[in-house]
Amino acid sequence: MSAANSSPPGNCRFAIPKKGRLHEKVVAMLKGAGLEFRREPRLDVALCVGQPITLVFLPASDIAKYVGEGNVDIGITGLDVVKESMVEVKHIMDLGFGACKLCVQAPVVDKITNVEDLAGKRIVTSFPDLTREFFGPLDAKKGVTTSIKFVSGSVEAACGLGLADAVVDLVETGTTMKAAGLEIVADILSTQAILISNPHAKHGDLVDLIKRRIEGYITATKYVMIVYNVSSDLLAEAVKITPGKRSPTITTLDDGQSKSVSSLVLKKEVNDKMDQLHDAGATDILVLNISNSLM
Numbered sequence: 001m002s003a004a005n006s007s008p009p010g011n012c013r014f015a016i017p018k019k020g021r022l023h024e025k026v027v028a029m030l031k032g033a034g035l036e037f038r039r040e041p042r043l044d045v046a047l048c049v050g051q052p053i054t055l056v057f058l059p060a061s062d063i064a065k066y067v068g069e070g071n072v073d074i075g076i077t078g079l080d081v082v083k084e085s086m087v088e089v090k091h092i093m094d095l096g097f098g099a100c101k102l103c104v105q106a107p108v109v110d111k112i113t114n115v116e117d118l119a120g121k122r123i124v125t126s127f128p129d130l131t132r133e134f135f136g137p138l139d140a141k142k143g144v145t146t147s148i149k150f151v152s153g154s155v156e157a158a159c160g161l162g163l164a165d166a167v168v169d170l171v172e173t174g175t176t177m178k179a180a181g182l183e184i185v186a187d188i189l190s191t192q193a194i195l196i197s198n199p200h201a202k203h204g205d206l207v208d209l210i211k212r213r214i215e216g217y218i219t220a221t222k223y224v225m226i227v228y229n230v231s232s233d234l235l236a237e238a239v240k241i242t243p244g245k246r247s248p249t250i251t252t253l254d255d256g257q258s259k260s261v262s263s264l265v266l267k268k269e270v271n272d273k274m275d276q277l278h279d280a281g282a283t284d285i286l287v288l289n290i291s292n293s294l295m
């Protein structure tokens with residue numbers, strides 16, 4: 001690492017995926033959480049503006065190992081990577097993106113419905129340890145040994161190439177699996193992106209700050225603020241529709257007859273809530289986006 005590509009001593013080191021499926025979402029989340037940074041082209045470290053935090057850009061599949069071994073203090077990667085790495089890390093929070101499943105998949109033409117039929121056969125995967133853990137009990141039951149081979153990518157091609165009888169790979173939409181003529185025989189793990197830290201991380205305050213900032217951003221992206229007017233006699237019914245996260249804010253309008261209500265509402269429910277408020281007699285219904293929050 002050159003001097004430009006290193007972290008000032010004493011900074012909290014925070015690893016994020018340098019490319020791949022999680023990279024853009026993590027960068028957008030950090031920006032939304034006010035953890036601003038400027039990354040020079042081709043450098044794998046960047047300093048956060050105004051905080052003693054160094055971002056370290058690493059392959060997603062290596063991040064759990066670096067966090068577990070204390071080379072970095074905190075990181076973001078998939079739960080699948082953490083489980084596969086078999087290292088001890090503190091699972092701070094789920095991040096709500098990067099959701100997919102790790103599945104055993106076999107060629108559709110083979111019509112395999114019972115995963116036990118694959119014990120003793122050839123499996124190709126990027127997750128050899130989780131695969132071994134999954135097939136261990138099946139092997140023991142049948143008295144066979146499943147052959148498990150590692151590949152780092154394009155796992156879905158292995159059956160078509162004659163290298164495997166089945167694969168263990170991630171499935172999100174199922175597009176890759178279907179295109180390769182495969183189908184799910186068994187689920188191994190549901191995964192999503194998570195925030196992790198070294199169990200003995202020295203930078204407790206910064207870890208808390210990062211967690212708080214990210215939580216604020218996640219809340220802000222999940223909720224919108226709904227604001228409406230309603231006559232005092234209809235207020236109780238309207239408030240039942242929008243009880244808020246804690247409770248709604250209610251103020252009296254100048255006319256003395258009506259109330260103005262503002263309340264947090266889940267983004268995915270807002271259109272239904274607007275219809276219900278309209279039917280309950282509310283007027284002047286506005287929906288406002290929240291750019292960040294601290295609850």
Ligand SMILES: Nc1ncnc2c1ncn2[C@@H]1O[C@H](COP(=O)(O)OP(=O)(O)OP(=O)(O)O)[C@@H](O)[C@H]1O
Pocket residue numbers: 017019020021022059060061077078079080081098099100153170171172173191192193
């Ligand atoms: N199709 C997907 N949908 C959602 N999340 C996924 C998907 N594929 C992978 N992930 C998540 O992203 C993590 C990184 O996967 P990715 O395939 O981007 O690996 P990579 O090694 O960083 O990149 P690359 O495949 O470009 O080398 C996975 O461990 C998983 O948690």
Ligand SMILES: O=P(O)(O)OC[C@H]1O[C@H](OP(=O)(O)OP(=O)(O)O)[C@H](O)[C@@H]1O
Pocket residue numbers: 021152153154155156169170171172173174175176177
């Ligand atoms: O169910 P889908 O939506 O099709 O997504 C699943 C695919 O996404 C990932 O691969 P990626 O495209 O990241 O490339 P890789 O094979 O190089 O890991 C994963 O390994 C699957 O192959």
